[in-house]
Amino acid sequence: xxxxxxxxxxxxxxxxxxxxxxxxxGGAVIHLFDALPQYPIRFVLVRHEQAAAHAADGYARAxxxxxxxxxxxxxxxxxxxxxxxxxxxDSSPVVAITGQVPTPVIGxxxxxxxxxxxxxxxxxxxxxxxxxxxxxxxxxxxxxxxARTGRPGPVLIDxxxxxxxxxxGFSYPDQVHLPGLRLDFSDDENVxxxxxxxxxARKPLILAGHGVILxxxxxxxxxxxxxxxxxxxxxxxxxxxxPESHPLSLGMAGMHGFYHVxxxxxxxDVLLAVGMRFDDRVTGSPSRFAxxxxxxxADIDQAEIGKNIRPAIAxxxxxxxxxxxxxxxxxxxxxxxxxAQIGQWREESETDNPLNENHDGxxxxxxxxxxxxxxxxxxATIVSDVGQNxxxxxxxxxxxxxxxxISSGGLGTMGFALPASIGVQIGxxxxxxxxxxxxxGFQMTIQELATVxxxxxxxxxxxxxxxxxxxVRQWQELFFNRHYSGTRLLGPDFARVAEAYGIPGFxxxxxxxxxxxxxxxxxxxxPALIDFHIHSEENVYPMVAPGRAISEMIRxxxxxxx
Amino acid sequence: xxxxxxxxxxxxxxxxxxxxxxFRKRNYNIESLAVGHSETPGISRMTFVVEGDDRVIEQxxxxxxxxxxxxxxxxxxxxxAVVRELAxxxxxxxxxxxxxxxxxxxxxxxxVVDVAPDSLIVEIxxxxxxxDALLGLLKPYGIQEVIxxxxxxxxxxxxxxxxxxxxxxx
Numbered sequence: 148x149x150x151x152x153x154x155x156x157x158x159x160x161x162x163x164x165x166x167x168x169x170x171x172x173g174g175a176v177i178h179l180f181d182a183l184p185q186y187p188i189r190f191v192l193v194r195h196e197q198a199a200a201h202a203a204d205g206y207a208r209a210x211x212x213x214x215x216x217x218x219x220x221x222x223x224x225x226x227x228x229x230x231x232x233x234x235x236x237d238s239s240p241v242v243a244i245t246g247q248v249p250t251p252v253i254g255x256x257x258x259x260x261x262x263x264x265x266x267x268x269x270x271x272x273x274x275x276x277x278x279x280x281x282x283x284x285x286x287x288x289x290x291x292x293x294a295r296t297g298r299p300g301p302v303l304i305d306x307x308x309x310x311x312x313x314x315x316g317f318s319y320p321d322q323v324h325l326p327g328l329r330l331d332f333s334d335d336e337n338v339x340x341x342x343x344x345x346x347x348a349r350k351p352l353i354l355a356g357h358g359v360i361l362x363x364x365x366x367x368x369x370x371x372x373x374x375x376x377x378x379x380x381x382x383x384x385x386x387x388x389x390p391e392s393h394p395l396s397l398g399m400a401g402m403h404g405f406y407h408v409x410x411x412x413x414x415x416d417v418l419l420a421v422g423m424r425f426d427d428r429v430t431g432s433p434s435r436f437a438x439x440x441x442x443x444x445a446d447i448d449q450a451e452i453g454k455n456i457r458p459a460i461a462x463x464x465x466x467x468x469x470x471x472x473x474x475x476x477x478x479x480x481x482x483x484x485x486x487a488q489i490g491q492w493r494e495e496s497e498t499d500n501p502l503n504e505n506h507d508g509x510x511x512x513x514x515x516x517x518x519x520x521x522x523x524x525x526x527a528t529i530v531s532d533v534g535q536n537x538x539x540x541x542x543x544x545x546x547x548x549x550x551x552x553i554s555s556g557g558l559g560t561m562g563f564a565l566p567a568s569i570g571v572q573i574g575x576x577x578x579x580x581x582x583x584x585x586x587x588g589f590q591m592t593i594q595e596l597a598t599v600x601x602x603x604x605x606x607x608x609x610x611x612x613x614x615x616x617x618x619v620r621q622w623q624e625l626f627f628n629r630h631y632s633g634t635r636l637l638g639p640d641f642a643r644v645a646e647a648y649g650i651p652g653f654x655x656x657x658x659x660x661x662x663x664x665x666x667x668x669x670x671x672x673x674p675a676l677i678d679f680h681i682h683s684e685e686n687v688y689p690m691v692a693p694g695r696a697i698s699e700m701i702r703x704x705x706x707x708x709x
Numbered sequence: 710x711x712x713x714x715x716x717x718x719x720x721x722x723x724x725x726x727x728x729x730x731x732f733r734k735r736n737y738n739i740e741s742l743a744v745g746h747s748e749t750p751g752i753s754r755m756t757f758v759v760e761g762d763d764r765v766i767e768q769x770x771x772x773x774x775x776x777x778x779x780x781x782x783x784x785x786x787x788x789x790a791v792v793r794e795l796a797x798x799x800x801x802x803x804x805x806x807x808x809x810x811x812x813x814x815x816x817x818x819x820x821v822v823d824v825a826p827d828s829l830i831v832e833i834x835x836x837x838x839x840x841d842a843l844l845g846l847l848k849p850y851g852i853q854e855v856i857x858x859x860x861x862x863x864x865x866x867x868x869x870x871x872x873x874x875x876x877x878x879x
Contacts, residue, residue: 264723265726268726268727268730269730269731269734272775272777273776273777276722276723293777325777326719326780327718327719327774327776327777327778327779327780328777329774448775449771449774450768450771450772450774450775452771453764453767453768454768
């Protein structure tokens with residue numbers, strides 16, 4: 148029996164286990180949409196294609212499965228670009244499907260034609276333009292394989308319109324032939340050498356990144372840390388790889404890492420960095436990063452080894468596999484002096500903690516975040532946006548549940564949180580999902596409130612509203628003599644905007660309203676939005692100025708370089 | 710330092726674009742690139758000349774490997790290898806100078822492949838130094854047009870090629 152290209156695409160997706168796709172239709176995918184209702188795939192209609200890519204990304208991060216988004220040719224495809232780049236930078240397995248103008252007119256600047264494979268070349272792991280219906284099954288098979296294999300990432304499939312209605316016999320390949328796609332794993336010698344270093348260490352430290360979450364290595368990480376009594380710091384995307392209330396947990400490192408975290412990195416003698424890539428937001432000045440440490444770098448992507456930091460020992464491999472092997476080789480140990488030293492630094496960190504201060508009037512954002520943690524009993528999945536809100540969330544929500552923070556780290560995409568939360572909530576239908584965003588980022592994709600309502604998703608939304616593009620304003624305050632150029636934001640009444648979409652909306656202007664309103668929002672079975680009018684010039688502290696060593700931090704109390 | 714890299718890539722549409730895009734995106738400095746079929750159907754062989762220190766070159770190789778269509782990469786810079794470039798040179802040459810130009814060309818084991826009333830086309834194969842040297846000598850006669858292929862390289866000895874230089878992590 149012959150099937151059309153459109154039918155073949157959906158047959159392939161069903162075989163790949165796809166249950167939901169996010170997108171918007173259009174002329175160049177109209178045949179695909181015509182065939183879609185025949186298949187057991189939920190379609191989520193978003194309001195802008197960027198949101199489709201973020202939702203697919205959020206779904207992928209929340210479930211570990213490949214997220215799928217779809218858009219038409221031309222502007223539909225180009226609108227996906229920010230979302231694809233976000234997924235690429237954060238190694239998220241996404242397959243993006245776009246329609247292309249019919250094969251005979253490709254290259255003629257036809258209506259809604261754009262070279263989307265050319266455009267997405269640098270921001271996809273791989274991409275395809277399908278001009279023959281016979282190629283479609285192989286391409287889909289390869290795309291899903293590439294997206295989820297090794298270091299995950301987005302793959303785009305651009306399908307010419309005529310391919311979608313051409314017919315051919317269908318069979319789905321059971322394996323892929325990709326000689327250039329290799330999975331490396333280091334020799335056991337390297338793992339043994341790493342274990343030896345860890346055994347001899349007096350001040351060991353683990354720095355865990357997103358790779359630990361992507362590989363599902365939470366148990367192995369915890370077992371290794373406990374076995375050898377090694378404290379664990381994380382990157383932003385490594386948050387929730389290790390339970391944050393664990394005595395060995397230090398928290399997030401880097402530009403906005405707490406004093407004790409960065410101090411421990413700078414003093415450590417052996418640093419096991421696993422599933423992370425030494426981003427500049429983590430290392431500060433790379434030449435002055437962890438100056439006393441022999442660094443063991445374990446990552447699944449060989450190209451990350453030596454890219455930013457030269458390690459003493461490199462292990463190429465999946466984080467879970469690496470940690471399992473280390474667990475067998477590293478003997479039990481204790482480091483009482485080292486942990487006591489870190490305990491002292493931790494006390495020092497506490498002197499910066501604004502939650503220890505009395506305040507009234509506008510709530511402090513740190514307090515709002517901590518109260519979200521209280522009312523959710525730490526059980527929520529948080530989807531944070533980008534900027535100050537993201538850092539306050541990272542600092543003051545205590546993530547004990549594995550993979551409970553979803554955020555745009557590498558690309559730092561404002562507007563990520565709301566659309567991503569759609570995918571997260573669909574991927575985790577029985578969990579409480581909270582968006583934590585600023586008033587700036589929220590307005591970048593605010594139209595997705597309609598999708599939340601149409602899909603009946605109980606997403607809770609907290610806007611930390613300071614009337615500024617807050618992180619940029621903070622930089623202007625600290626480094627540009629309070630020259631607030633282009634950062635003052637006039638926002639809408641978010642509660643009334645929410646109400647207009649049919650979502651209960653609340654406004655909180657006083658600290659003592661924070662918890663009662665949070666509780667009310669939690670009691671509402673569907674979505675709810677709270678607009679928190681926070682202190683407008685509150686900053687994220689500590690802060691490491693760009694190019695400085697991570698120990699050179701501007702702290703809340705001193706307001707000067709320590 | 711200038712490095713010579715050899716890559717085996719799948720012969721598929723857009724592969725050259727992917728590689729060029731990678732070099733541009735990562736800000737690598739490519740001096741020349743030569744592409745052609747290899748001994749295996751469906752596999753093309755590329756020779757790159759890339760400027761950079763060892764650390765950059767290591768990154769170039771690792772990043773090339775990440776491209777799905779790239780199968781193998783070697784850095785042949787420090788290996789015994791046959792390295793060649795081909796150039797065609799149109800040199801201004803009235804009939805009375807044909808003799809001396811042809812003599813120069815023969816000294817370089819190059820060939821005259823076309824003769825026009827006022828010019829010659831010279832074909833030379835050799836290392837870049839050799840090509841440069843001949844071009845230097847032809848310059849006084851008036852070089853009207855030059856096309857150079859860029860470097861191609863093959864490792865000496867009876868092995869087909871050496872082991873890929875970054876396939877196994879160090």
